Amino acid sequence: MVGENAVVDTDIAVAHWGEHANGGGDRLAWELVRALDYPPFYVGWRDESIEPNDIDPKALINGWWMERALSSGGLSRKLAHMLGWQIAAPLREYDVILTSGNEPLFYVAPDDQTWIAYIHHTNRRQSDQITEIESKPFTSIRLLFHYLIRVLFDHNTNKPDLFVVNSEIVKRRVKRYWGVPERKISVVYPPVDTHTYDPTEADTEDFYVTLSRLDWHKDIDSIIETFNHLSKRLIVVGDGPERERLEAMAGDTIEFTGFVDEQEKRRLLSGAKAFVFNARDEDFGIAPVEALAAGTPLLGINEGMTQFQVIEGKNGYRHTRPGEEGPSLVDTVRQFERDGVQWDPDTIASFADRFSVDAFEEGIRDAIAQAVSESSVTPSWYSENGS
Template identity: 25%
Template sequence: MKIALVNWRDPWHPHAGGAETFAWELARRFAREGHEVRFVTARAPGQAAGDVVDGVRVRRMGGVFTVYPLALAWLLLRRGRFDVVLDCQNGIPFFTPWAVGRRTRVFLVMHHVHDRQFGVHLPPWLAAVGRFLEGPAARWSYRRHVSVAVSPSTVRAMRERLRWTGPVHIVPNGVSVASPGDAGRSLSPRLVHVGRLVAHKRLDLLLDAVPELRRRWPGLTLDVVGRGPEEERLRARLPEGVTLHGYLSEEEKAAIVARAWLHVNASQGEGWGLCVLEAAALGVPTVAYDVDGLRDAVRHGETGWLLPEGADLAEGIAGALHELDHTYTVKCREWAGRFSWDASAARLAALMRGEQPSPLWHGETPVLRGER
């Protein structure tokens, strides 16, 4: 197939996150299977306009907002060239159905519904525009097309909050982590947070919890791994015992996560929470709030703990530290072992070929790698 994958950023963009990992891991597997893949995305300062990586032709154009019309124009000039367009929605979709021919199959890829997050990042008038584009405008534009979501939470949010009516299939995240080397669990309590430094991740809640936790465990430390627009502000208010590492290589990140007792995610909502699965693969359970996406990635009482929204984070982490034992490590690794990028790519490829993929869910457990 000739595939165009349109995504807000690529994995090398300074503000890349889990959505970029998802898009790239699938794109490179499609290219490996012999498909012709174009990855159309924004261009950060210093990035080349074009690249070929792992057999994928990358085309970069525009910035935060201008990438949308430029990507549409790029597709319009190639109208009819592609068999499939994967339109990755990162708050606002690209509205690609308006730029391709009728024979081109368009799949909207939805990580999570952003309606509540627009107000966190944007002024009221622009947040209202974002909610309109994500809701009524997108619902109309993609009404005849299949959608892909990464979790049951996202499907529910699409149905309930966006009033989505078309077919939605779940294609979950996979997981791959670098070797942590000889890093072993720290002798003293150690927390880790991995993710982009943006407002809706609510890292302030975790930083506020650290002084209280250190009164109970004086040797407790927190490692924060990630970068983003909030980095400078957060660095200015780090409490004692907290290290903000910024960007790290996959090997460095794996070593830090492997030393932690707990991974903590205080986000107000995710599509899934790729960092949760990556921590689980290294045997580290997660403490998170019971919100969209994270309630799918964390199995409460088995691979971590889900706290009610508004609950005291310090108390939740303290309870987890008291309860923590080796069974969580075992169950984390078992849970992460159910997911693979190869399986996710195969599932999406089946949809692109017009096939009905095999059932993914058995009860509440994802069915992958031939499991029934």
């Protein structure tokens, strides 16, 4: 294990691609800052309305045109990131930088700087989710566009000294789609504040719960169809562009809460019979871990990182999508109703500790120390002669 002082004594800065909707990537970047005792923190673009009180970043991409492009979204935002990150002058003065997200990969680091890049996912529509465009209009044009994006990243993805990824699933994708050698990739799971969840927070009641941003790739449709069919109570926590459509298809046993505060989230997760998760090829999935930390069984899709968060029959059950071989979500709910799970709530909660904030901080510090050690350009004879 690498000593903590190897990181504490390092001149380091953290840089995040951009604050966006208080999502998992933002929270991870803020936790990177806390884990390293609040070094200088930069963001490609800043949203002060979502920042915690202890976080005070500096905007890295400035200027009227660039700020306008960032706020506009789409291709103009991508172009602004591509231009804004290449030099990123404030970052160049540090011995070590730790970046978060894909956009900082456009950065061209000085040759004497150690660079660690935390990657949440590959560009998914251009890689593992490319088949999703088959149902879209102008498929050939979209394929050409996605090819161009892949070419852009082919020229940028091997420059950091070390990649840190949020799961073994993403490690595989970074190797396959970006061509990064395995020796340059380390897995450090995102931080989940597991100790704030408690199986005794609420008595278990007769309802199931799902929690996520209500977007197409979370595939809430199938969950609603299942609970409509079974006439069982389901609470859907979260908001997003799909909410209105999902509410229209939901029956009387399904309730939408929108966003809830942390206290209510902990109560719902602790009080549910089981947590249901159906996101497509999830890179990691923080909400399922939060449910497990609350001692609640997980009924998860048999793909992405979710498949590994379920220990079949012990802390939950896995299901497959309609048309695929294996038990459906309907089958899984019925099995859970009939057999329950082997582990008690405290054992389920202890399983989630491998994804804790403490484990994250230790992993990040070790990754930085490893990168610093391996990026040294000092000749061996120079050190051996005491010069």
